[in-house]
Amino acid sequence: QVQLVESGGGLVQIGDSLTLSCAASGVTFSSYDMVWFRQAPGKEREFLAAISWNGKTTLYATSVEGRFTITRDNAKNTAYLRMDSVRPEDTAVYYCAATNHGIVKDPGNMDYWGKGTLVTVSL
Numbered sequence: 001q002v003q004l005v006e007s008g009g010g011l012v013q014i015g016d017s018l019t020l021s022c023a024a025s026g027v028t029f030s031s032y033d034m035v036w037f038r039q040a041p042g043k044e045r046e047f048l049a050a051i052s053w054n055g056k057t058t059l060y061a062t063s064v065e066g067r068f069t070i071t072r073d074n075a076k077n078t079a080y081l082r083m084d085s086v087r088p089e090d091t092a093v094y095y096c097a098a099t100n101h102g103i104v105k106d107p108g109n110m111d112y113w114g115k116g117t118l119v120t121v122s123l
Helices: none
Strands: 003-007 009-013 018-025 033-039 046-051 058-060 066-075 078-083 092-097 117-122
Touching: 003 046, 003 092, 018 033, 018 066, 018 092, 018 117, 033 066, 046 066, 046 078, 066 117
Parallel strands: 009 117
Antiparallel strands: 003 018, 018 078, 033 046, 033 092, 046 058, 066 078, 092 117
16 A cells, blocks of 8 residues: 655744655655645645656756755655745645656646645744
8 A cells, every 4th residue: 555644744934944754655665756746725736846766856846946955765765845934825735746757747647645744834
């Protein structure tokens, strides 16, 4: 059974840094590209960042490039999303996903999803 479990969300203040984790099990983690999305209330799910299976290639949404960093540790079967200088508009549920369709942004091309972790940025 494939499981992706996000953690690290919570209540943070404007300007803080936060690192989210996505732990994978039941899957050959190093065979999958990993992707982070978020969904704010009343909005569509938004692509944030993707990383290739070997960590050598990354892709970011323009809205977060330079503030967010995606990494992975294949030895720990875990992907990470570091968020710096958080803003109120970063408040959302953050999801990780695994795909073997390459570095892609379309949620429809993900093979597995986590259940999400909530990040709330307070004023």
